[in-house]
Amino acid sequence: MNTLAFDTCFGACSAAATWYTPDGVAGAYRFERLLRGHAELLTPMIGEVMAEAPFDYGDIARIVVTTGPGTFTGQRVGIAAARALALATGARIGTLSSLAVMAYTAAYDIPADVAGKVLAVAVDARRDEIYFQCFAGPGWTALGAPALLAPSDAARMLDGRAAVAVGSGAELLVAAAQDLGIAASARLPDLEPDVRHVPDAAVAAGTERPRPLYLRPPDAKPQDGASLARVSTGVS
The missing domain is CATH 3.30.420.40 (ATPase, nucleotide binding domain)
Incomplete structure (x- = not known):
C-alpha cells in the first residue's frame, strides 16, 4: 500500500x-x-x-x-x-x-531496555500534569487511551508492573512510581x-474527518463583559 x-x-x-x-x-x-x-x-x-x-x-x-x-x-x-x-x-x-508514535520510536531506539516491560510514554504537559499512555510488547499494543493525568495518578495506572518511561515527563512519572514502590526507569527525555x-x-481504520485529540481546554477564553456596546446612529 x-x-x-x-x-x-x-x-x-x-x-x-x-x-x-x-x-x-x-x-x-x-x-x-x-x-x-x-x-x-x-x-x-x-x-x-x-x-x-x-x-x-x-x-x-x-x-x-x-x-x-x-x-x-x-x-x-x-x-x-x-x-x-x-x-x-x-x-x-x-x-x-x-504517544503511540513515540512508543514505536522508543522501541526502535532502545529495544533491549524496553523488552519485557511496560513502555510508558509521558510528556510534560505543565501544571503538574503529563500526557500519558502505556504500551505492552512485543507489538506495543496500547493498554489504554491517551490521558492527561497528574504523575501520581499515571503511576497508579502501571498497576505495579515494571516500566520504562520515555519522553519529557518520564522523570516526573518515575518519581511518582517510586513513591508507590513501583520499579520504573526513565529514558529518552528528548524523545x-x-x-x-x-x-x-x-494505524487505525480509515476515516473521512479526523479530529484533534484535545485533552485540555484552550487557555484563551472569551472575556465576559468585554464586548463593545452597539452604537445607535439614529438612522432607521
Whole structure:
C-alpha cells in the first residue's frame, strides 16, 4: 500500500512515504526538531519524501496523521493537511496517537531496555500534569487511551508492573512510581514522534474527518463583559 504519513504534534515534524517492494516495505523519510513553524515546514517536507517515492500523489492509498495529544496549533496543522490531501487525492485517512508514535520510536531506539516491560510514554504537559499512555510488547499494543493525568495518578495506572518511561515527563512519572514502590526507569527525555517507525498494522481504520485529540481546554477564553456596546446612529 502506498502511504503518506506525517506528525506535527509536539517539538518535531516528521513525514514518511512508504511503499511495498518484493523485499518488504521501503520508504523515504524526513524528521526535524522545532518548537514552532510546523505549518511552514510540513508542506516542503511532504514534497521531499514524495519526490523520492516511486508513486505520485494520485497513487496514495492512505494518508496517516497523528491526532494528538500535542500543541493546539501542531494538532490542527497536521489534521488540516491530511484533510486537504485526502480531498485532492481521494486517499483514505488513517489515524493514531502521537504517544503511540513515540512508543514505536522508543522501541526502535532502545529495544533491549524496553523488552519485557511496560513502555510508558509521558510528556510534560505543565501544571503538574503529563500526557500519558502505556504500551505492552512485543507489538506495543496500547493498554489504554491517551490521558492527561497528574504523575501520581499515571503511576497508579502501571498497576505495579515494571516500566520504562520515555519522553519529557518520564522523570516526573518515575518519581511518582517510586513513591508507590513501583520499579520504573526513565529514558529518552528528548524523545519526539517519528513516523518512520510506525508499523503498518498500528494505524487505525480509515476515516473521512479526523479530529484533534484535545485533552485540555484552550487557555484563551472569551472575556465576559468585554464586548463593545452597539452604537445607535439614529438612522432607521
